[in-house]
Each structure stands twice: as structure tokens, then as C-alpha cells.
Amino acid sequence: MDRHDIQAVSERIDVLLDEVQRRAEPEITLKVEELVRAVLSLHGAALGQLLSLLSQEQVQQLVDDDVVAGLLLLHDLHPDDVATRIQHALDSVRPYLGSHAGGIDYLGLDDDGVVHLRLQGSCDGCPGSTATVRLTVENAVLDAAPEAVAVDVAGMVETQQTLLTIQPFRTHRDGWHQLDLVTPPGQVQHLTIGGLDVLVANLAGTLFAYRNNCPVCSSALHHGVLDSDRLTCPRCTAAYDVRLAGRALAPEGAPPLEALPLLPEGSGWKVAIPGVQPA
Known part of the structure; x- marks a missing residue:
């Protein structure tokens, strides 16, 4: 199973759970939710035991795989804190953002789950760059920090909306x-x-x-x-x-x-x- 198959399975699980919530009787829905939590808890405990047997270098090798990293994030087992993950994500996308994104500073994650960034420089004169920065930064931040619910980019030239509102529990792959x-x-x-x-x-x-x-x-x-x-x-x-x-x-x-x-x-x-x- 490759990473695209894994993504398809993940999306299928979301669809099935949503269908259960919409169609099943309330007591059945509660049982299904309890079952999902029990399976996740079991898998999380097993993963935690596995990580405890590995060296720091071996754990880092696992984290470098984005599929494994996503699984560790799901179970709150990722070794890096949210600031480190977001900074690494921003570093990884800078070469693909163009000159307007030569500097993106991470300012922090507030109590409401909003990630605050500051864009250095200006997008003036390149209207298409605003959409490029928005989509690319949003995707990078959400993949790195599922704790986030929105991204606020100070310094971005906008004609309408300046807050990137991000719904939790979505696949974050729209349009990719x-x-x-x-x-x-x-x-x-x-x-x-x-x-x-x-x-x-x-x-x-x-x-x-x-x-x-x-x-x-x-x-x-x-x-x-x-x-x-x-x-x-x-x-x-x-x-x-x-x-x-x-x-x-x-x-x-x-x-x-x-x-x-x-x-x-x-x-x-x-x-x-x-x-x-x-x-």
C-alpha cells in the first residue's frame, strides 16, 4: 500500500464514520465511537512501546517519513513540539514560494489554536502570489500541526480575507x-x-x-x-x-x-x- 492508498483509506474512514453518525441509531453511533477510540488507544499504546525501544536516531528516521509522522501526530507521540514542526514545515516550502516568501517568521500558536506568521517583503505587483502563499503555507502548517485551526499571516496582501480559516478534522487536501x-x-x-x-x-x-x-x-x-x-x-x-x-x-x-x-x-x-x- 503506497501513500496515496493510505490517504484514500483515511478519507474512506471519515466517510464511513460520517455515514454512521447520520444514519445509525444514537446507541449504535455511541458504540461505534467507543470502538474507534478503543482501537486508537490500543494502537497508540503499542506505538508508544515501540518508540521506547528505539534510539533517538531511529525515531528521527521514522519521523522523516510523512506517513509515519502523521500517525505519530494522531497519537500525540511525535518527538518534536509544535513550534519545531511548524518551523521545519515552513523551511521545507520556502524554495517553492517565489521571491515574495523569502522570509516567513513563525510568531506562535495562541490559545485559540491560531498559528501566527509574519511574511517578510511584499507581494505587491504579483497578485497570483497571494493565492500561492496562502495555499502552500496552509497545507504545510496543517500537515505539521493538526492542533491548529487557523493561520493568520501578517504582511500578506489581500483583497478580501486575511485569515486562513481551517476546519479541524478535514483531510486538508482540497485542490491538491x-x-x-x-x-x-x-x-x-x-x-x-x-x-x-x-x-x-x-x-x-x-x-x-x-x-x-x-x-x-x-x-x-x-x-x-x-x-x-x-x-x-x-x-x-x-x-x-x-x-x-x-x-x-x-x-x-x-x-x-x-x-x-x-x-x-x-x-x-x-x-x-x-x-x-x-x-
Whole structure:
């Protein structure tokens, strides 16, 4: 069973429990909930005993696997505290956020379960970057800290909402699609994900994802020229900085590319397509 199968099983359990709560008689529902708690308690005790037999180095090797780490979090057995987990999560996503997220400071978790972050720099001039930062940071924080119920990012340019409200007990995978990438360094790759044309560029080993559409002339960009960090549209010759959140280099004042959050997951990758649920 791979990690995608594990995720599917987890989601299926949620669906079944929800169905029991909606359809079963109250006394049956209570028995099912008691059964689930008993099984979790048994598994948690066994995991705790197992961890006590391992060295600190062996435990860390286990924690490096995100599936095992999630299980340890479920049973409150993860060796790292919430601040350490969130800091590590933010460190892991910084390379994929673009220039606007060169610095994200963790300010703390308050008594209401809200994680407070401060974004250094500005997203001015790259409207697409706000969605990129929101989705990527939200996903990273929720995976690392299930204790959190919301994320407040100070310094984020917003037109409507500034608080990332996160419902507890959800899968946190809305809009994220798994994919395998074979983009060589210095080249671009064209994919269709969730009905959306996506362009992935490999800049010296760091991957960036954008909607495959020139904001100036609406042409596809995967036939354009990628020269270092500069991507030039094959039709209108508009140019964009792929590394710096897709900002327009020419013509002056042109809108930026629409950035899509792209993160490593296990041996593959996942990309967020806003408003499109994975199949």
C-alpha cells in the first residue's frame, strides 16, 4: 500500500464514520465511537512501546517519513513540539514560494489554536502570489500541526480575507493533485491537470508551476523560450521572471503569470489547482 492508498483509506474512514453518525441509531453511533477510540488507544499504546525501544536516531528516521509522522501526530507521540514542526514545515516550502516568501517568521500558536506568521517583503505587483502563499503555507502548517485551526499571516496582501480559516478534522487536501515530473533542468514541461493547462519550469533543479497562459496575449507558453530565469512568450514576446513569482519583465506594466503551488510529496510532487478537486 503506497501513500496515496493510505490517504484514500483515511478519507474512506471519515466517510464511513460520517455515514454512521447520520444514519445509525444514537446507541449504535455511541458504540461505534467507543470502538474507534478503543482501537486508537490500543494502537497508540503499542506505538508508544515501540518508540521506547528505539534510539533517538531511529525515531528521527521514522519521523522523516510523512506517513509515519502523521500517525505519530494522531497519537500525540511525535518527538518534536509544535513550534519545531511548524518551523521545519515552513523551511521545507520556502524554495517553492517565489521571491515574495523569502522570509516567513513563525510568531506562535495562541490559545485559540491560531498559528501566527509574519511574511517578510511584499507581494505587491504579483497578485497570483497571494493565492500561492496562502495555499502552500496552509497545507504545510496543517500537515505539521493538526492542533491548529487557523493561520493568520501578517504582511500578506489581500483583497478580501486575511485569515486562513481551517476546519479541524478535514483531510486538508482540497485542490491538491499528485503528479510525476520529468522536467529536465533548463526546460519546461506541459501538463493538463484537473482540466487546467499547467506549465512546469526547472530552474537548476528547482521546479516552478504556472498556468500555461500568457496574460498579455492568452497564448500557451510551453513553446516559448526559457533563458535562465526568463520565459518569453512565443507569440507576443512578453517576458516573465519564472523564479520571481512570474513577474512581467516586458512589456512594462504587464500582469504576472498565475503561479500554482508546487510541493514535493514522497518520491513525487503535488500541485494545487484552486477550485478543482482531485479525481
